Amino acid sequence: MTRDRHAYRAWAIAALGVLALAAAPWVIGEGAQRFLSEAMLMLAMAQMWNLLAGYAGLVSMGQQVFVGLGAYCLFFASISLKVAPFWVLPLAPLLCAAVAAIVALFMFRLREAYFAIGTWVFSEVVSLLVSKTERLGGERGIGLPTARLVDPRWLEPLTFWLSAAIAVASVFGTYALLRSRVGLGLMTVRDNEVAAAGIGVDVWRNRFIAFVVAAAGCGLAGAVNFTATLYVAPGFAFDPNWVVAMMIIVIIGGIGTLEGPILGVIIYFALREALTVVFGLSAGWYLIGLGLVAIAAILFEPDGLWPLVRGRLGGDWLSVRREPPAPLRMTAAAPAAADAATSSPRGLGATRE
Amino acid sequence: MPALLEVAGLRKRFGAIVVADDVTFSLESGQCLGMIGPNGAGKSSVFNLIAGTIAPDGGTIRFQGRDLGRLPSHLRARLGIVRAFQIPQPFPHLTVYENVLAAASFGAGRSGPAAARAALDVLATMGLAAKSGVLAGRLPLLDRKRLELGKAVASSAKVLLLDEIAAGLTEPEVEELVGLVRSLKTSHAIIWIEHIPHALRAVADRLMVLHFGRNVLEGPPAEVMTSRLVREIYMGFRADDVA
Numbered sequence: 240m241t242r243d244r245h246a247y248r249a250w251a252i253a254a255l256g257v258l259a260l261a262a263a264p265w266v267i268g269e270g271a272q273r274f275l276s277e278a279m280l281m282l283a284m285a286q287m288w289n290l291l292a293g294y295a296g297l298v299s300m301g302q303q304v305f306v307g308l309g310a311y312c313l314f315f316a317s318i319s320l321k322v323a324p325f326w327v328l329p330l331a332p333l334l335c336a337a338v339a340a341i342v343a344l345f346m347f348r349l350r351e352a353y354f355a356i357g358t359w360v361f362s363e364v365v366s367l368l369v370s371k372t373e374r375l376g377g378e379r380g381i382g383l384p385t386a387r388l389v390d391p392r393w394l395e396p397l398t399f400w401l402s403a404a405i406a407v408a409s410v411f412g413t414y415a416l417l418r419s420r421v422g423l424g425l426m427t428v429r430d431n432e433v434a435a436a437g438i439g440v441d442v443w444r445n446r447f448i449a450f451v452v453a454a455a456g457c458g459l460a461g462a463v464n465f466t467a468t469l470y471v472a473p474g475f476a477f478d479p480n481w482v483v484a485m486m487i488i489v490i491i492g493g494i495g496t497l498e499g500p501i502l503g504v505i506i507y508f509a510l511r512e513a514l515t516v517v518f519g520l521s522a523g524w525y526l527i528g529l530g531l532v533a534i535a536a537i538l539f540e541p542d543g544l545w546p547l548v549r550g551r552l553g554g555d556w557l558s559v560r561r562e563p564p565a566p567l568r569m570t571a572a573a574p575a576a577a578d579a580a581t582s583s584p585r586g587l588g589a590t591r592e
Numbered sequence: 593m594p595a596l597l598e599v600a601g602l603r604k605r606f607g608a609i610v611v612a613d614d615v616t617f618s619l620e621s622g623q624c625l626g627m628i629g630p631n632g633a634g635k636s637s638v639f640n641l642i643a644g645t646i647a648p649d650g651g652t653i654r655f656q657g658r659d660l661g662r663l664p665s666h667l668r669a670r671l672g673i674v675r676a677f678q679i680p681q682p683f684p685h686l687t688v689y690e691n692v693l694a695a696a697s698f699g700a701g702r703s704g705p706a707a708a709r710a711a712l713d714v715l716a717t718m719g720l721a722a723k724s725g726v727l728a729g730r731l732p733l734l735d736r737k738r739l740e741l742g743k744a745v746a747s748s749a750k751v752l753l754l755d756e757i758a759a760g761l762t763e764p765e766v767e768e769l770v771g772l773v774r775s776l777k778t779s780h781a782i783i784w785i786e787h788i789p790h791a792l793r794a795v796a797d798r799l800m801v802l803h804f805g806r807n808v809l810e811g812p813p814a815e816v817m818t819s820r821l822v823r824e825i826y827m828g829f830r831a832d833d834v835a
Contacts, residue, residue, distance in 0.1 A: 420697060427683045427694045434681035437643065438747045439669035439699035495685070561690050563724065564708050 249556050253411075260403040264396035272399040276467060278508045279406035281484060283460040285492075285500040286409040287453040288485035293495035294417060295449035296429035298351070300482055301358030302457050304365050305335040307476030309458030310465035311369060314381055323388040324466045325397060328459070335458025339451045346450075347443060359479070366477030380472025383465075398467045405460055410557070412456075414497055417559040421448055426559075429495075480526075487533045493543025497557040502545050506532070594657035596621050596781050597673075597751050602641055602651035604634075604805075611637035612648065613805035621750065624773070624782040626796030626813060630825060634805040635785045636678075639753045642783075643675050644668045655751070669699050672750030674743075676757050680736035682743075684729025688720055691728050691739055692746045699747020711746055718742040718772070734765045741772060745780075752776065754784040758791050770794050789817055801825065 264272060284306065291297040309331035316327035342361060349357045370378040386394065416422050424445040427435040436442050461481075465471040484507065492503025507529060514525040536543060549556060595618035602615040611634040619625050627635050640646040642653055644665035653660045655671055663671075683691050689711060696702050696710040715721045718738045723731065728739060737757055744752055754773065758766045766788060774795050776782065786792050792799065792813055799816040801809040803825050809816055816822060 420703065423690070423694050423697060426686055426690075427698075430683035430685050431681050433645070434677070434683065434743075435694075436645075436664075436666040437669055437675060437677075437681070438695040438743055439666050439701075440694070441666050441698075560687065561693055563689055563712055564705060 248554065253407075257403075257407060260407075261400070263403075264399055269395045272395050273467065274508075274512075276399050276402035277464065278504055279402040280460040280464045281488065281507070282500060282504040283402075283405045283409035284457050284481065285485045285488040285504055286413055286497070287456040287460075288482065289489045289494060289497075289500050290413050290416070290449055290456075291453045292486075293489065293499075294422070294425045294429055295446050296432070297446060297450060298355045299358045299450075299453070300355040300479070301360070301362035302453065302485060303477050303479055303481035304358070304362035305339065305454045305457035306461030306464070306481045307362075307366065307369070307471075307473070308338060309335050309461035310471045310476045311375060312458070313462035313466060314383055314471050315375065317383065317385045318381070321385060324383060324385055325389065325401070328401070328462055328466075331462035332455035332459040336451045336455040339454030340447070343447050343450050347446060359482075362477055362479070366473045369477070370473040376472070378473060380470060380475070383469045383471075386466070386469050395467075398463060401463050402460075405456075405463060409456055409460075410497060410501065412452075414557055414559065416452065417497070421445060422559060423561065425449055487529050489543075490533050491529075491536045491543060493545030496543070496545050497559070498549070499543045499545040502548060503543070506544070594654065595619060596656060597642075598652075598654040598657075599638075599642065600652050600654070602638070602653065603649045604637060604641060604646065605649060610634070610805040612641060612651075615651070615802070615805070615807050617800060617807060617810065619751070619781045619783065621781045622778060623798070624777050624784055624796045626792040626799040627783055627785045627802060628787070628792070628799060628816075628822070629802035633802040635802050636755060637805075638802070639675055639755055639783070639785070642668075642751075643673060643753060666698075669747055670701065672748060673753070674699060674747045674749035674751070675753035675755060676737075676740040676744050678756040678759055680733075680740040682728035682731070682736055682739050684727065686728055687725050688728055688731065688735075688739055689715065689724040692720075692742050695743040695746035696748075699743075699749070701748075714742045714746040717745065717775075733760060734768070737761065737769060738772070741776070745776065749780060752780045752782045754782060754786070756785050756787065758786055758788050766791055793817070 263275070267275075284302070288299065288302055291299050291302075312331045312334040313324055313327055316330050317324040320327060346354060346357050346361070369375050375381060389397065417425070424435070424440045427438070427440050428442050428445050432442055461476070465476065488503035488507050489500050490503070491506050492501065493499025510528055510532065511525040514520045514528055515522060540547065597619040599618070600616050602612045604612040615634075615638055617625065627638070629635050637646070641648050644660065644663055647662055655668075655673060660668060683694065686694070692711040692714050693707055696707040696714070700707075700710060702710055712721070712724070715724050718741060720735065720738055720742060723735060728736070731739060740757065758769050761769060770791050773782065773784065777795060782795075784792065784796060796813050798810060799813045800807050801816060801822055808825075809819060809821050
């Protein structure tokens with residue numbers, strides 16, 4: 240019963256959140272909208288990285304390639320077709336999914352650290368190729384003149400709503416994916432690849448789905464992010480700091496939980512604003528601060544902070560635990576389900592038993 | 593009517609090391625074939641070959657009359673060839689129920705309530721019903737072994753490959769496991785690699801002795817265990833020399 244009540248509470252909070260996001264552009268200023276847009280897009284990207292590392296056992300150090308490709312896809316299509324950037328937005332995740340599907344054929348031959356390095360190298364190669372391509376602005380990058388096709392009063396709110404929609408979709412889309420058959424397969428693959436194949440799970444296919452979904456998600460978030468800045472260059476688009484931020488957020492918040500990245504993104508941006516705005520330190524300092532927090536998390540709370548927070552709040556929230564259907568549970572008498580609610584799955588090798 | 597599992601002329605070598613050399617046997621449902629042999633004789637390799645985690649250099653493995661060829665291991669599992677590992681391989685961050693549910697979903701191809709029902713049935717059979725909500729990584733050894741068997745059964749296995757599943761258990765626990773395996777024999781074909789003679793004698797209909805990748809002897813358990821050849825292989829000297 241408590242499980243149901245907590246589930247209702249989570250859904251109620253989510254519904255209120257969606258309403259608040261819809262109304263926000265009339266309430267808060269442009270600066271705040273821009274800040275929140277950035278945070279929500281970062282949440283979407285972190286959730287994608289969490290899907291990969293926390294649920295599929297794929298530690299990618301090259302997710303920034305999809306952030307950049309998504310952005311360049313949107314800029315190129317919008318400028319070539321001379322249409323407002325928002326209309327060609329769907330192309331960004333499609334291109335990233337297609338690239339990921341092809342890259343997976345090669346990357347999936349690599350395991351663990353080799354996969355991480357392989358994805359990173361791929362990202363650097365794409366970054367260099369883009370910086371050598373004059374049609375894409377080379378190293379200097381390109382602007383987004385077609386943004387003028389959007390009513391300037393609506394540019395910021397539209398970006399905000401899109402960012403909010405992407406963030407919400409990333410959380411609940413991942414939730415739906417993990418609740419599905421694919422999700423159960425993914426979690427067995429993460430826990431033990433050989434044993435997963437041994438009970439009939441198609442390891443390659445499950446990982447492939449996660450990799451393609453994560454690429455599309457990062458591409459979409461990247462495209463919207465650079466639409467907001469109206470300018471893209473290889474140094475920013477393919478910046479390894481994208482994946483570092485995703486990783487730090489997921490590790491601080493709690494890898495292998497859907498709530499972890501939400502908590503992580505709040506801590507990430509709170510710390511960044513505190514150090515840069517409140518204490519007026521230069522941009523490098525918040526990265527150092529976040530790095531220290533991440534190291535502390537790995538050392539002292541390898542499951543991240545969400546399990547602690549959940550311990551205080553109680554309940555299941557966005558749990559993807561499967562429990563026997565109630566009528567069956569009665570007949571089979573399985574009272575020990577309580578343990579499941581207090582324990583969370585963990586993702587990275589460092590915390591594996 | 594072909595046998596459920598027919599292995600013929602199976603060969604595999606890693607460099608100079610021969611792990612399977614013309615291994616031939618067949619197995620029907622309801623039968624248990626015990627496999628013994630010294631360490632390095634190729635017992636686990638034969639399992640790897642049957643389960644499809646390594647590819648043979650030659651020979652055939654037929655399941656229900658069909659040549660498995662290079663069929664990947666997850667498809668063999670779906671056909672019904674499932675192994676239980678010497679060191680249990682649970683999904684540690686999933687609950688016991690989820691472990692078995694995954695096997696019922698992917699191995700047996702069930703979904704929804706049918707998968708849940710099958711999973712709960714298996715948990716009841718394995719004596720794990722009371723622990724369904726426990727994380728598999730927190731189970732004690734005997735329960736891990738039960739879960740390992742439970743995953744195989746929930747996958748709708750027809751051929752169970754049991755790799756030293758009694759290793760590391762106390763004597764009473766071995767007895768319990770033997771009872772479990774014997775009850776599984778009625779509905780499965782079982783190949784059991786084990787070093788505990790009385791466990792094999794209690795369940796196996798036949799014993800097969802592997803030595804340097806060859807099956808050198810096959811017959812009734814009592815006969816094989818008392819044979820001169822087995823004593824020679826295990827003791828490392830010719831039985832004649834003792835007298």
